[in-house]
Amino acid sequence: MNQPNPAVTLTRTVEGNGDIAVISNLAKRYGTDGALVIDNLNLTIRAGEFVALVGASGCGKSTLLNILSGLDHQSSGQINLGAEPALLFQEHALLPWLTAGKNIELALKLIGIPKAERGARAQELLELVHLPHAYHLRPHELSGGMRQRVAIARALAQGRKFLLMDEPFAALDAITRDLLHEELIRIWEETGLTVLFVTHNVREAVRLGQRVILMSSRPGRIINEWHVAGEEHRRIESPIVSQLSLEITDELRKEIKRHG
Amino acid sequence: MANAKPVVDELGELAAGLDALDSHIDAKPKVSKRLLGSIAPLAAVALVLVIWQVAVLLKLQPAWVLPSPAQVWTAVVQRAVDPNHNTNLWFSAFNSLRKGITGFLIALAIGTPLGILLGLNKKLRLVIRPLLTGLQQLPSVAWVPAAIIWFGLTDTTIFAVVLLGATPSIANGLISGIDQIPTIYLRAGRVLGARGFTFIRDILLPASWPGFLTGLEQGWAFSWRSLMAAELIAINPALGPGLGQMLDNARQLGDMAGVIGSIIVILVVGVVIERLAFAPLRERTLRNRGLLR
Numbered sequence: 001m002n003q004p005n006p007a008v009t010l011t012r013t014v015e016g017n018g019d020i021a022v023i024s025n026l027a028k029r030y031g032t033d034g035a036l037v038i039d040n041l042n043l044t045i046r047a048g049e050f051v052a053l054v055g056a057s058g059c060g061k062s063t064l065l066n067i068l069s070g071l072d073h074q075s076s077g078q079i080n081l082g083a084e085p086a087l088l089f090q091e092h093a094l095l096p097w098l099t100a101g102k103n104i105e106l107a108l109k110l111i112g113i114p115k116a117e118r119g120a121r122a123q124e125l126l127e128l129v130h131l132p133h134a135y136h137l138r139p140h141e142l143s144g145g146m147r148q149r150v151a152i153a154r155a156l157a158q159g160r161k162f163l164l165m166d167e168p169f170a171a172l173d174a175i176t177r178d179l180l181h182e183e184l185i186r187i188w189e190e191t192g193l194t195v196l197f198v199t200h201n202v203r204e205a206v207r208l209g210q211r212v213i214l215m216s217s218r219p220g221r222i223i224n225e226w227h228v229a230g231e232e233h234r235r236i237e238s239p240i241v242s243q244l245s246l247e248i249t250d251e252l253r254k255e256i257k258r259h260g
Numbered sequence: 261m262a263n264a265k266p267v268v269d270e271l272g273e274l275a276a277g278l279d280a281l282d283s284h285i286d287a288k289p290k291v292s293k294r295l296l297g298s299i300a301p302l303a304a305v306a307l308v309l310v311i312w313q314v315a316v317l318l319k320l321q322p323a324w325v326l327p328s329p330a331q332v333w334t335a336v337v338q339r340a341v342d343p344n345h346n347t348n349l350w351f352s353a354f355n356s357l358r359k360g361i362t363g364f365l366i367a368l369a370i371g372t373p374l375g376i377l378l379g380l381n382k383k384l385r386l387v388i389r390p391l392l393t394g395l396q397q398l399p400s401v402a403w404v405p406a407a408i409i410w411f412g413l414t415d416t417t418i419f420a421v422v423l424l425g426a427t428p429s430i431a432n433g434l435i436s437g438i439d440q441i442p443t444i445y446l447r448a449g450r451v452l453g454a455r456g457f458t459f460i461r462d463i464l465l466p467a468s469w470p471g472f473l474t475g476l477e478q479g480w481a482f483s484w485r486s487l488m489a490a491e492l493i494a495i496n497p498a499l500g501p502g503l504g505q506m507l508d509n510a511r512q513l514g515d516m517a518g519v520i521g522s523i524i525v526i527l528v529v530g531v532v533i534e535r536l537a538f539a540p541l542r543e544r545t546l547r548n549r550g551l552l553r
Contacts, residue, residue, distance in 0.1 A: 069451060086451065093448040096549040097466045110453045130275040140550025143282030149275075158452065179278055214523055235522060 019082055020162050020194045021045040023069065026077035026087035027219075028063055038074075039219035047082060047161070048139045050188055050195045052209025053247065054202050056256050060220030061198040063124040065164045065214050068196070083194070086160035090167045092147035094139040100126065100150045107157035128187065145176035149183065156191065165197045169204070178236060179208055185233070202252060207236045214248060216255050224251055273288065327517040335510075335517035336525065345501060347509065352501040353529055356487060359415065359502070364483040365424030371427045371479065375434025377459060379468070389435065392428045400425030400482065401489035413496035418487065425486030426479040433475010437468030470545055477538045484530050503529070 021044070028038040030173055038060040047050050066072035068079065069087040094103050104122040113121065127133055129149035139147055148168055155163055169177045185208065188195055199205050205212045206228055214224045226244060228234075236243055309329055315321075316328040323331070378385040378392075403424050407417040441464070449463030464471070473552035491504020499505070503526050510518030546552040 071450065089444060089447070091444050093444050093451075095445060095463070095466070097449065097469065097545075098274065106453050110458065110462070119409055130272045131279070137283075137285065138550060141283060141285050143279060146279050146283060154452075176278060176282070179271075179274055183275065186271060 018047050019044050019080070020049070020081040021041075021049045021082065021196070022078075022224055023087075024078045026064075026067070027162075028060065028067065028072075029075045036219035038067075038223050041220065041222060043213065043222060045194060045215050046194060047194055048192050050185075050197065050208060050210045051213060052197045052199065052205035053213045053215060054199055054252065055215030055220065056217045058202065058217040059215040061102075061200075062166055063217065064220070065166050065196070065198055069164055078111065078256070083161040085162040085164045085196075086155035086158050088148075088151055088163065088165045088168045089154055089252070090170050092139070092144070092151045094142075094147055094150055094154070096139050098134065098139075100131065100139070100142065100146075101138050103139070103150060104154045107154045111158055118123065120191065122153075124156070125157055126150070127227045128156070128190070129153045129181065143176070144172050145180055148172070148180060151186065152184070156193075161192075162194045163196070165195060167199050168197075170199070170201070177204070181236065191199070193202075195239045202248050203241060206248065207234065207238075207242045208239045210246070213250060214251060214255070217259060223255060224248075275468045286550070293403070326514055327520060328349035331517040332524065335515065336521040339506065339518070339521065342486050346497070347506065348501065349506070349525060352503050352506045353525060355501050356491065356503045356528065357533075359418055360422065360483050360487045363419050363487065364426055366419065367430055367479055367483065368421050368476070370423070371430030371475075372434060372474065374427070375431040375438070375472070375475075376464065378431065379435045379438030379464075389432075392431055395424065396428035396432060399489075400486040401493070404493045407490075408494055413494050413499065413500065417494050417497070418490045421490040422483050422486045425482040429474050429482050430479040433478060434468060434472045437473075437475070438464065439468040439472025440471050470549070470551075473538070473542060475543060477534070477542075480533065480538065481530070484533070488526055510531055 002010065004241065023041060027036060027042040029036050037058075041064070043051075043068060047109075053061055053064075062175045067074050068081070069085050071087070074163070080191055093207065094100070095106070098106060099118070101122045104125055105118040107117045108121055109115070123132075123135060126132060129152055131146060131153070134142065134146065134150065139150075150161075151168070167178050172180065184195075187193070195208075197205070197208055202212075204228075210228055212226045212228060213222055214236075215221065216223045219260055228244060229240065307340070312329055312470060316323075316326060327335075337348065339347065339352075342348040345351045345446065374392075378388055400421050403421050407420045411417040411420060445463065445467045449459055449467075456465050488504045488507075491499075491502040492508050495505060495508060503522060507522035508524070510516075510522055543552070
């Protein structure tokens, strides 16, 4: 496995210490003699870190998140988690029979928050994601970006310190996605969350991550890792994002050609 | 006053602007549209009445075969003001409804856990569901003779027939509802930590509700017609008044206006329950989930 690129240094400060996830020699195979989906994956994520994971189709990104969140099991290897993670899907996964506020309240109820406190707490969380007036709205009345923000608020309601995001903004338009990038970074900074963000969009990964990890496909392995330096609040248009994206995309293309 | 301007939350404003552009909050349906929806079916009723009246005026059939709408109305009014409780329309309708609803609620209490069990356990479903579907196809009136032999001319017979008619529809509706739940809601429920009873109450049942509701509507329809069939066949003064008995009494007296009047009352009760109980539930469900077009 390649070493982190020493030319770029970490500039964003990380709060807290200790590791929130240590994944060692992870492998996943469907069935007893199916193809390897993930092979010998080693990854350590520190508390408060924002890690972006990129790769082409078939790199086992979603499988990895399913394993980390407990929806699936690895075939071999170890995972040590410092905190139970919350999983955010590409589709918003809000329950359509509940209002935005009640969706969050359900999460609060399921972790045992007393009824009297749920309403106020749900409203606080909606305010955190800049949706102070959305409490009584139904999921179908919200835009795609609003739904994802409610979904983020619902994940936060679970009190989880570790957020797993599975291409959460892939279905959104560019303007909304840009806004949600900024919102997510703001929430991350305000709450001290740890985020593992999976995407096939290299620019998005560089825009968000303190660390960008590139995975190979079939089987999924980590093939390279970059620490993102540059502005504290970079944007998708920032030169550092373009530069590093170019470098990562080149390597990603090399990896994709291998399968041709 | 330029320097008194508050600190602007730029990101918040951007979000608010974008949200306003992208979201669409459902408008309340127009009163005129709702009014039209409830009046339109009356046009069909009027049409039937006109054809009926014309047929009577043309004397296509003698009056004891085809009474006029006015004669039927009189027959219904007579029964509505009848001082004898056993033949009074209101007592009959109330007593029938009470039995129908009780039977339906028992069917609900049996059909719901059965539906959940078969909805979640695919192996058990393979064994039991064909039986349920078969029962659903069988006209439950076929059970009346057997039920009379088992339970005699009692309320138990009536409830048994209603149960056998309604339970398979309710269970099958719930199973279909569970099958149609998008996987993402089940995953979301699991990710949120819903397990066991909580999972069933907070995720499975609300998620399967549209299909379940269809099963309930069908279950009620089966309850009502099974009840009428049972009341027509199982005649016993001990069972108290009922619309089925009212209909059969009129037949025995050769009172055709009473027969048609009773049929209309049975029809109206069914329609009223559908309009008052199920239609609002269905509309609310569709509206809340954004499925109303």
